[in-house]
């Protein structure tokens with residue numbers, strides 16, 4: 001399946017594993033890239049720019065296929081030396097970067113000087129238009145269904161994707177709510193050039209997270225996510241658990257008086273990291289998308305990618321072709 005995204009990134013299949021805090025490490029990234037998709041290391045999962053440099057080298061030792069690095073620019077509890085992370089990425093020889101959160105404009109000169117292609121995650125049409133204007137080579141369009149930060153507009157992919165297709169020229173992938181062949185075919189029909197999957201790749205053999213987390217996602221249905229941080233206008237879709245309930249309760253109680261200090265102890269990514277290491281799924285906040293309702297197994301990345309591609313070809317070549325009388 002050739003699309004503008006497979007051509008741009010030199011990959012076999014139009015399937016990207018988006019950046020995920022604590023999950024996007026060498027084991028998963030190399031498995032996705034070896035399966036013919038695009039694996040993405042999460043820059044800020046590494047505590048320092050030097051650690052990121054080592055993780056990039058470790059990934060290179062595990063795959064000779066293209067992979068990318070994610071740099072998320074959002075509010076954090078501790079200051080992040082973004083330019084130093086950008087410099088390390090530029091010096092590493094990695095040729096693709098996924099940016100997310102605020103505009104990547106300040107770091108574009110660093111990336112472009114190193115010949116890096118930039119794909120920016122966008123949760124609105126206007127952000128995609130801006131990303132194209134500041135020189136991004138592609139965008140990843142994140143609908144309201146997504147895990148993590150869906151923005152504040154609450155527009156689902158069914159509307160956001162074709163609206164974006166009408167307004168930009170660069171290639172884009174559909175993100176948020178994708179996890180199977182039906183989603184891939186739908187995304188292509190809506191104007192996208194591929195899909196980005198996060199939660200679906202958390203439930204693979206190679207994802208470096210505790211098995212309890214994978215099983216919780218397999219057992220979950222489509223109602224098992226919650227939106228936290230709405231009051232701070234930094235909304236986050238997370239797996240429904242005791243800590244997410246607590247955060248939402250505090251947000252309701254404090255209302256407009258809420259400050260980040262009221263939530264920090266519960267929201268901290270360090271607690272989420274412990275969930276992934278120890279498998280106590282109620283210990284902290286961890287991101288998950290509505291797609292959990294369609295995740296029913298824990299395959300290898302190779303099996304997952306080849307299944308999605310084969311079934312998508314089947315849907316296009318048989319089911320849809322039968323409708324138009326063009327089946328082979």
Ligand code: NAD
Pocket residue numbers: 019020021044072073074075076077078100147148149229232234236260267268269270272287
């Ligand atoms: P962290 O421990 O610093 O913060 C935890 C959560 O609180 C994050 O969602 C963060 O955005 C939010 N937050 C922190 N300070 C805030 C403030 N002043 N106002 C409003 N919200 C605030 O973050 P972490 O878990 O170590 O993650 C590091 C980075 O990765 C953050 O930028 C985070 O947003 C990002 N992240 C992105 C995704 C995604 O969907 N792309 C998922 C998880 C984390």
